[in-house]
Amino acid sequence: MASIKFENVSVDIPVFNASNRSLKNNVLSAATGGQIQPRDSGRMSVRAIDDVSFDLTHGTRVGLIGHNGAGKSTMLRVIAGIYAPTGGRVSVEGDVAPMFDIGFGMDPDATGWDNIILRGMLLGYSKREIHERAKDIALVSDLGEFLDMPIRTYSAGMATRLAFAVSTSIRPDILLIDEGIGAGDAAFIAQARERMSRFIGEAGLLVLASHADDMLRQWCQTGIWMEHGRMRMQGEIGEVLAAYHASLAQG
Numbered sequence: 001m002a003s004i005k006f007e008n009v010s011v012d013i014p015v016f017n018a019s020n021r022s023l024k025n026n027v028l029s030a031a032t033g034g035q036i037q038p039r040d041s042g043r044m045s046v047r048a049i050d051d052v053s054f055d056l057t058h059g060t061r062v063g064l065i066g067h068n069g070a071g072k073s074t075m076l077r078v079i080a081g082i083y084a085p086t087g088g089r090v091s092v093e094g095d096v097a098p099m100f101d102i103g104f105g106m107d108p109d110a111t112g113w114d115n116i117i118l119r120g121m122l123l124g125y126s127k128r129e130i131h132e133r134a135k136d137i138a139l140v141s142d143l144g145e146f147l148d149m150p151i152r153t154y155s156a157g158m159a160t161r162l163a164f165a166v167s168t169s170i171r172p173d174i175l176l177i178d179e180g181i182g183a184g185d186a187a188f189i190a191q192a193r194e195r196m197s198r199f200i201g202e203a204g205l206l207v208l209a210s211h212a213d214d215m216l217r218q219w220c221q222t223g224i225w226m227e228h229g230r231m232r233m234q235g236e237i238g239e240v241l242a243a244y245h246a247s248l249a250q251g
């Protein structure tokens with residue numbers, strides 16, 4: 001059974017080359033971003049997540065809502081184990097498939113075929129399993145003979161196709177999606193959306209960070225509204241979106 005539990009989780013990201021001079025005292029009133037804090041010896045850090053607690057259980061499809069820099073992507077990275085929390089506790093049960101950081105686990109000098117194996121193993125396949133699936137994945141990517149070429153020769157859209165084909169070949173317990181599916185032409189996006197819908201249906205738990213209301217309403221039943229790294233509201237997706245938009249309208 002898939003589950004994600006955050007207990008008073010905070011994430012501070014140190015920033016080493018920020019200019020103190022450009023940071024105004026009223027920076028917290030800015031509409032975007034996390035909370036910028038001075039650290040010892042003049043260094044700065046951004047509190048991207050601030051004391052967040054929630055409990056997501058199997059069958060939940062939750063949308064992360066909020067302004068630019070509110071902490072949505074950071075939250076997904078913490079769930080994926082890419083960032084460790086600097087405070088609090090995170091427990092995640094189940095296999096996680098992150099559909100972002102699309103170049104993660106890809107080697108630009110290796111061929112498309114080799115990258116299918118590399119990324120597949122990074123997502124938890126055994127060597128044998130990924131070799132068995134490589135042909136199907138290649139078909140989905142629709143990259144034909146380009147699969148014999150190093151992926152540094154691919155366009156951004158072609159690399160996305162490959163990463164997407166590998167990522168959606170697993171059956172995840174937990175699926176993490178950040179915003180749009182990435183670069184691609186209309187035909188690919190249509191195919192990707194269809195494949196994604198099926199993929200979402202198979203996952204035990206979905207966390208989707210997005211600014212697109214239609215996507216959030218279509219795929220999520222509940223929402224978490226983030227503001228400057230804090231959780232402002234959790235509830236039924238329509239209610240959370242309405243409250244979020246009402247706050248934007250007030251300025």
Ligand SMILES: Nc1ncnc2c1ncn2[C@@H]1O[C@H](COP(=O)(O)OP(=O)(O)OP(=O)(O)O)[C@@H](O)[C@H]1O
Pocket residue numbers: 013014015032033034035046047048066067068069070071072073074075209
């Ligand atoms: N690598 C990093 N170095 C420094 N600060 C970072 C880093 N990654 C994120 N942040 C900061 O953490 C805060 C939260 O960022 P995050 O990417 O989680 O926001 P978001 O809600 O996903 O935003 P968006 O909707 O624009 O994608 C922001 O203030 C951002 O500047």
